[in-house]
Every structure is written in structure tokens, then in C-alpha cells.
Amino acid sequence: MAKSHKPVVWFPFAAGGTVIAFFIPVIVLLTFLAALGHVPAGLSYERMHAFAGNGLGKLIVFGVVALSLWSSAHRLRCTCYDFGLRADTLAATVLYVAAIAGSIASAVFLLRI
Amino acid sequence: MSRNPLVREVPPTTWYFRQPRYLRYMSREITSIFVGAYCVLLVVGLQRLSQGQAAWEAFLLALKSADSIVFHVLALAAAVYHAATWFNATQKAMPVQIGEDFVPGNVISGAHYVAWMVLSVAILYLAGVF
Amino acid sequence: MKERTVQLEVLRYNPDTDTEAHFQRYEVVCQEEWVVLDALNKVKADIDPTLNYRWSCHMAVCGSCGMMINGEPKLSCHAFLRDYEGVIRVEPLAHFPIERDLVTAPDDFMEKLKRVKPYVIPKEKKPISEGEYKQTPAQLMKFRQYSMCINCMLCYAACPQYGLTPKFIGPAALTLAHRYNLDSRDGGRKERQEVVATHEGVWECTFVGACSEVCPAHVDPASALQQMKITSSIDWIVEHLIPGGKS
Numbered sequence: 001m002a003k004s005h006k007p008v009v010w011f012p013f014a015a016g017g018t019v020i021a022f023f024i025p026v027i028v029l030l031t032f033l034a035a036l037g038h039v040p041a042g043l044s045y046e047r048m049h050a051f052a053g054n055g056l057g058k059l060i061v062f063g064v065v066a067l068s069l070w071s072s073a074h075r076l077r078c079t080c081y082d083f084g085l086r087a088d089t090l091a092a093t094v095l096y097v098a099a100i101a102g103s104i105a106s107a108v109f110l111l112r113i
Numbered sequence: 114m115s116r117n118p119l120v121r122e123v124p125p126t127t128w129y130f131r132q133p134r135y136l137r138y139m140s141r142e143i144t145s146i147f148v149g150a151y152c153v154l155l156v157v158g159l160q161r162l163s164q165g166q167a168a169w170e171a172f173l174l175a176l177k178s179a180d181s182i183v184f185h186v187l188a189l190a191a192a193v194y195h196a197a198t199w200f201n202a203t204q205k206a207m208p209v210q211i212g213e214d215f216v217p218g219n220v221i222s223g224a225h226y227v228a229w230m231v232l233s234v235a236i237l238y239l240a241g242v243f
Numbered sequence: 244m245k246e247r248t249v250q251l252e253v254l255r256y257n258p259d260t261d262t263e264a265h266f267q268r269y270e271v272v273c274q275e276e277w278v279v280l281d282a283l284n285k286v287k288a289d290i291d292p293t294l295n296y297r298w299s300c301h302m303a304v305c306g307s308c309g310m311m312i313n314g315e316p317k318l319s320c321h322a323f324l325r326d327y328e329g330v331i332r333v334e335p336l337a338h339f340p341i342e343r344d345l346v347t348a349p350d351d352f353m354e355k356l357k358r359v360k361p362y363v364i365p366k367e368k369k370p371i372s373e374g375e376y377k378q379t380p381a382q383l384m385k386f387r388q389y390s391m392c393i394n395c396m397l398c399y400a401a402c403p404q405y406g407l408t409p410k411f412i413g414p415a416a417l418t419l420a421h422r423y424n425l426d427s428r429d430g431g432r433k434e435r436q437e438v439v440a441t442h443e444g445v446w447e448c449t450f451v452g453a454c455s456e457v458c459p460a461h462v463d464p465a466s467a468l469q470q471m472k473i474t475s476s477i478d479w480i481v482e483h484l485i486p487g488g489k490s
Contacts, residue, residue, distance in 0.1 A: 003436065006446040007479035010472060020148055021196035021225075026233040028151060028192050030240055031158075032185040035176040041241030043173065045166040052162060065155050072149030078449050079142040082403075084126030102156050109156070112163040117258035118340035118348045123406035132314060135403055138451045202450065205466035206473060213381045 009074055009096070016071025023064050049113060058110045066103035073099035141198045147191035150184070200225040245275040249282055250330040253294065256341045264341060266332075267291075273324055279333060280308055280319040283345075296345035303459055306395030309336050310345055316400035316457045336400040338409070352396055355412050358438050359420035364431030382427040389422035389467055391460040398454035398464050404447055411447035412438060414454035414464035421467040424474075440475040448472070 033040055041047065051057040073095040080091040129135040161172035175181070203225050204218030237243065249271050256264040269286045280298055287294050298308035301320045308319045311334040313327065324331075339347035365376065398414035399405050405413045420439050424432040438444055445468050454464040481488040 001438070001441040001443065003440045003479075004442045004444070004446045005479070006442070007476035010446070011476045011480075014473075014476075017195070017199055020192065021199040022229055022232055023236075024148060024151065025189065025192040025196055026236045027155070028185060028189045029233075029237070030242070031154070031176055032182075032189055033242065034173050035178075035181045035185050037177060039173055040237075042239060045162075045169045047241075048162055048169065049166075052159070061159070065152060065159070068148065069152045069156075072145045072152060075142055075145035076149060079139075079145060082129070082139065082142060082407075082449070086125070102153065106156050106159050109159040109163040113159075116342065116348075118342050119256050119258070119261075119264055120340045121264075121337075123338065123403070125407060128403055128406065132401075132453070134453050134456060135451070138403075138449075138453075142449075202469070205455075205463065206469040208466065208470075210381070210385060213384045215384070 009092075012067060012070045013074035014071075016067035016069075016074075019064055019067045020071055024068060027064075052110060052113045058113070062103075062106055062110055065106045066099075069099040069102045070096075141194065144191035144195040147184075147188045148195060151188040151192070196229060200229065247273050247275050247324065249273045249324060251279075251282055251286065252330050252332045253283075253286075253345065254334040254341075255294075255344050256335075258343055268330075275325060277324050278320050279310070279312055279317075279322040279324065279327075279331065282324065282331075283319065283333070294345075295343045304393060306393035306459075309395045309397050309400065310334065311337055311400065316397040318395060318397070318459050321459055336396055338400050338402070338406040339396065347396075349396060351409065352394075352399060352413070352416065355416040356394070356419065359412065359416045359435055360431055361416070361419040361423060363423060363426060363429050364434065365428060366430030376428040378427055385427070386422045386425035389418050389425065389462055392419060392422075392462050393460050395459060397457045397459060401453035401457040403451055403453065404449055408447055410443045412444050414448075414468065415462075417445060417448075417471065418462060418464040418467040421471055424471075436475065436478065439471055440478065445471045445475060 030040055030043060034043055042051075052061055077088070077092050077095050080095075081088055085091060129139045158172055161168040176185075200222050204221040207221070208218070209216040209221060251269045251271055252266045253269060254264050255261075255267045269290055271282050271285050271290070273282050273285065280301060283294065283296055284298075287296075296308070296310070296319075298320065299305040300307070303318050303321045306318070309316060310319045311317070311332075312319065312322045313332050314334075316336060319333070333345065335341045335345045335347045339349065339351070342348045363376075392415055394415060396415065402411075402414055405411045417439060420435045423429050424435060440446075448465075448468045450465060450469060452465045455462075455466065458464065
């Protein structure tokens, strides 16, 4: 029985889980306020553009989005199995590819800002 | 006397109804659906931001639909539940031993909750909510 | 002392004649302060001598009398009748084959226990004349909690991943691997990683946490497995990403 390569997918899952826990609730709250019609001043085009326009801002946004996507994809893979879907390789491939595609798209969008 | 043990299969699609704690576990795992969907929304937001002011403002306006509000309520509940389960788990994954004794688990989790609150309030402040 | 008539619904299986297990109802006059095991002993003594179950110490130490009581893995010597109302359903431990009635076949667990080498493998062997292997209280405390396991297998009956994927090494055996890995006298971690760090090892665990909730000895296997996932991940990084790190 060979040692598993699971750390490759688990380490970013664990990092992403921490990122989601610390950052996603407050980010959801911000867009929720916008959804309720109280757009926070920080979500104005000028301020968002300025934030995502500098290198550190880009890095933070990319880190949060990419790790959160990966963590969700990995957990969803396990959830598929828990719900009885035994095609684990298929579920893993679809979800991980989706997470990577989302991360690449984010990087491209960020570089255009 | 020969052995003839009876093997009982676990029902692969309905096992989580057998104990309340399994339902709690599944609800934790299901948060990933809403968090994942919200991340997709974030990627779309980044795209709109990269397309200029008009696109970004249309994005903010589109958030105001009833569907979006329902989705935000679900995503917020999922994200907060994820955070709580995650911080509660830190004491198990990363125990801290000082001298002979371990730091009580609720101190480790509590420190994470405090950091979470400080960080969230700071982000809300920077975003101009108050 | 107060008496109480208890309805027990016990899962029966006779390997010589049955193809399915079935429930049998017993009405037992019990003392209020009894445990479920006392009620079973009363059934065996007065009502039905054919009922089979394992027990030994009657004090939550030996780990023999694990059963599902109203669907929850419990030591039947530690399940007080006063905590239950109505009919009490008693079944053999989930996820293990039923040998007969409430007796399960622990062969799978025993085999897995052997595979993780749950004993001190000294870093360097030394003759007895050189004295004992010393350990400070802090070094002892590091693993003490994980050494409390009584091999009762309640955690296996609680773990859905073991039920769904029986090749999973499972909570108690992996936790014992962790217990010896953490022991300052031990040098066997590398050998144990050959089992711990495989797909069937810690990576089958999704941190349901049920193992820790049912453990009668407060061992907290879920924490041990989480810690081993982290250390196994660090191993992987050292072995694959750091030049010269491959061991």
C-alpha cells in the first residue's frame, strides 16, 4: 500500500477552510448589504478598482477566491461520496477542474483591472 | 461449530438519517455548496469590475433581486456555520502544550473567535459600513 | 430500592439456523439503578438462557460489552436504565458482522490494530544494564490521553466512513498509532506512516467526529486523526517538494 498523495488536495482544502471561516462571512455580509440596497461605500467602483488595482489587493483577492473555491470543491467531492455517489474520480475531476478554472478566470480578471 | 457471521450493509445514500450527529455533519459539509456558489458570484463580480464602471454598477444593481437576497441569507448562514465548526475544530487539530498541561481547548477556539470578530469588524470599517 | 419493568427489544441472530436477524421482546423486572447489562444478565438468568452477548468487568474498563442501545454505540455496563424511557432497543455494534445475537466479530479491527504496530519501537535498543528509558511528565502528558483506549470498538460503530468503506483503518487503531508516534521513547513513526499515510489510513477520515463523541474513555480519536493529517501532509511536502527531503 503506497502512501497517498491526498495532501496535494487536502492542504489547500485546509488552508481554504481557514480562509472561508475568517473572510467569507464578512464578505457575504458586504454584498448582502448591497443586495438590500445599502451599498457600502467601500463597494463603490472607485474604491473597489483602487483596491483590486494594486498588487497587494490583487494578491489578497486572488488568495481568498482561489483557496475558497478549492476548499469548497474538495468538500463537495467528499459530500458527493457521502450522498452515495461512488464515481469519486469523476466528481473529483469535475470539481477540481471547475475550481482551477474559476481561479484562472479570477487571475485574468484581476490582471485586467 | 462453524462460523456464519451476518454482514449488514450500510445504506450508502441514506445512512446519515440514522443518528442526529450524522445530520449535523452533513449540514456542515453542505455549507460547501453555498460557499462554492458564492465564490462563483465573486468571480463574476471580478469580471464585472474588470469590465469598467458601468458593468460593476450593473452588477451591484443585479444583486438587489429577491433571489439574490434569499441566496445571500443562505450563503451567510452557511459561511457562519462553517466558521463556527472550523474554529471549534482548531483545538483538536492544533493542541498547544505549555509545560505539562495542554491549553484548554475552548481558549484556543475562543482566540479564533476573537480574531474572527476583530478581523470582520475591521473589514466592515474599511469598507465604510460604519 | 425501586423496581421498574423494562421492555427490551434485542436483536437476535442464530448463525446455525437464521439468514436474517430479528428483534425479540423481553419484559424484565429491573432495579431502577441498573444498567442495560444488568437487564440482559437478568434475561439470561431468568427468561432466556440462549441469549448471547459479551461482557466481563461491569465497570467500563474492559471494553467487552459494547452494543447499540437505541441506535447509539454504548458500553452496556455504562448505559443506565434511568436514562431511557419506553422500549430499549439493544443491537450488536454497528459495522461489524454479527457472530451470534449481540456478539460481533472483531477480526477486522484486530487485524488493523496489528498493522499500525501499537507498541513502542525504541529509537535505539540498549541493554538492560543501561537502565530504563526515561520520560518527563510533560512527555507523558503529550500522549497520555490517547493511551486510554480500551479497544471497545464503539468508535468503529459510530464512524460512518468505516461503515461505508470497511477497508478504512479506522479511529481506534489510527489513534493508537498516534499515541506511539507521540511517545518520546518511540522511533517507529516512519514504519507506521506506511499504514497511516495511505488512502486507507487517515485520508479516509472526513472528520465526522462521532468517534470522539461516543468514546467512553474520552480518547478523542478525531483529534488524533486531524493531527496526523497535518503531519502526514508536512511529510508529503518534505518528501516531494524539498530537494533532498525524500526519505
